[in-house]
Amino acid sequence: MKRPMRPYERDPARIYAQSFETVRREARLERFPPGMDRLAMRVIHACGMVEVADRLAFSPGAYEAGRAALAAGAPVICDCEMVAAGIIRGLLPAGNEVLVTLNEPGVAERAAEIGNTRSAAAVELWRERIEGAVVAIGNAPTALFHLLELLDEGWPRPALILGFPVGFVGAAEAKAELAANPRGCDFVALRGRRGGSAMAAAAVNALAAPLPGEMQ
Amino acid sequence: MKRPMRPYERDPARIYAQSFETVRREARLERFPPGMDRLAMRVIHACGMVEVADRLAFSPGAYEAGRAALAAGAPVICDCEMVAAGIIRGLLPAGNEVLVTLNEPGVAERAAEIGNTRSAAAVELWRERIEGAVVAIGNAPTALFHLLELLDEGWPRPALILGFPVGFVGAAEAKAELAANPRGCDFVALRGRRGGSAMAAAAVNALAAPLPGEMQ
Numbered sequence: 001m002k003r004p005m006r007p008y009e010r011d012p013a014r015i016y017a018q019s020f021e022t023v024r025r026e027a028r029l030e031r032f033p034p035g036m037d038r039l040a041m042r043v044i045h046a047c048g049m050v051e052v053a054d055r056l057a058f059s060p061g062a063y064e065a066g067r068a069a070l071a072a073g074a075p076v077i078c079d080c081e082m083v084a085a086g087i088i089r090g091l092l093p094a095g096n097e098v099l100v101t102l103n104e105p106g107v108a109e110r111a112a113e114i115g116n117t118r119s120a121a122a123v124e125l126w127r128e129r130i131e132g133a134v135v136a137i138g139n140a141p142t143a144l145f146h147l148l149e150l151l152d153e154g155w156p157r158p159a160l161i162l163g164f165p166v167g168f169v170g171a172a173e174a175k176a177e178l179a180a181n182p183r184g185c186d187f188v189a190l191r192g193r194r195g196g197s198a199m200a201a202a203a204v205n206a207l208a209a210p211l212p213g214e215m216q
Numbered sequence: 217m218k219r220p221m222r223p224y225e226r227d228p229a230r231i232y233a234q235s236f237e238t239v240r241r242e243a244r245l246e247r248f249p250p251g252m253d254r255l256a257m258r259v260i261h262a263c264g265m266v267e268v269a270d271r272l273a274f275s276p277g278a279y280e281a282g283r284a285a286l287a288a289g290a291p292v293i294c295d296c297e298m299v300a301a302g303i304i305r306g307l308l309p310a311g312n313e314v315l316v317t318l319n320e321p322g323v324a325e326r327a328a329e330i331g332n333t334r335s336a337a338a339v340e341l342w343r344e345r346i347e348g349a350v351v352a353i354g355n356a357p358t359a360l361f362h363l364l365e366l367l368d369e370g371w372p373r374p375a376l377i378l379g380f381p382v383g384f385v386g387a388a389e390a391k392a393e394l395a396a397n398p399r400g401c402d403f404v405a406l407r408g409r410r411g412g413s414a415m416a417a418a419a420v421n422a423l424a425a426p427l428p429g430e431m432q
Contacts, residue, residue, distance in 0.1 A: 010332040022384040048382045048409035085301040116226040166264045168238040193264035
């Protein structure tokens with residue numbers, strides 16, 4: 001006899017509502033100012049881990065800076081295609097461009113020249129677009145490290161750096177460096193090894209619409 | 217005085233080597249057969265969490281089934297664009313097609329018709345391509361649930377289902393359903409709430425090349 005499949009929730013509105021109810025019930029959100037609480041909730045929703053709320057570092061004005069930048073038409077600059085794929089274009093308030101330079105011609109050669117990764121070399125192509133931009137790093141620690149180096153060399157400042165690189169080599173360190181000395185940029189960073197494109201994209205989506213259904 | 221930035225590893229080969237050394241040192245990999253150990257390592261590498269090894273369920277032949285399917289030219293069918301964006305095309309052994317139907321015309325209408333999400337409705341468009349395919353679900357529990365329903369209705373079998381939907385509503389349940397009754401398909405599933413596109417894509421990449429540098 002065929003065993004019937006267990007029932008499941010199929011209604012998108014109820015799925016969202018139940019998801020965010022769970023996040024509110026289980027996550028420690030008290031310390032976040034308005035806006036940042038929504039960003040934290042979206043990040044949690046993207047990864048299924050309520051405890052990442054406890055590891056989220058941010059500058060006091062991060063949420064407003066990102067929101068204002070997007071409203072003013074700033075581009076969103078991502079370190080990889082997966083982050084770009086996770087950004088809900090329809091939410092962006094000004095048809096904002098979403099930029100990824102990782103696969104541009106010359107990036108591999110530039111990486112060899114500077115003795116760094118392709119992800120780091122790709123950052124150098126952000127030069128003309130970085131001022132006032134929202135930067136979303138969801139993969140490569142070296143992209144975040146190299147961006148910070150370029151800011152130290154005098155690059156113009158992005159409005160906000162969303163630091164979510166992931167992994168075992170350099171991710172925790174790059175995010176600690178960002179949080180310790182954000183170089184005059186607002187920032188959000190998930191401390192430690194965890195991170196990823198889905199969280200970075202969720203943070204961008206939160207700047208555009210705090211929660212699903214909460215349009216600006 | 218400007219504080220110098222902390223040093224960081226810039227060499228891609230050393231970054232990979234150190235990353236996978238850490239995974240080998242910290243993760244419990246003993247229970248995995250050859251091939252699956254590599255898949256587990258890639259999944260861990262994608263999320264920065266060694267402990268996900270302990271929650272990875274799989275059928276005994278899963279790795280070989282996926283590898284053989286890709287070698288035979290099977291398509292990789294993904295539930296969202298983020299999974300597709302994470303698949304390293306150059307690794308795929310037969311120029312395999314990577315398919316996402318979520319944004320096809322008619323999906324929203326079909327979702328309303330069947331009273332389910334867009335992600336679930338998009339699965340219905342897999343019908344002609346599903347036989348022998350590698351399915352990679354990295355986002356929507358309802359996509360996995362609906363696929364299992366369609367298999368119960370008699371759909372042809374994919375070669376392998378990579379079950380990595382994420383979140384608080386239905387993700388743990390859909391993966392438990394897959395693991396309890398895989399319906400004649402090989403499968404890999406990360407039990408619990410955690411999952412995501414990066415892990416699903418990493419699992420596909422592991423079928424194509426077990427670890428970076430380990431080409432088939």
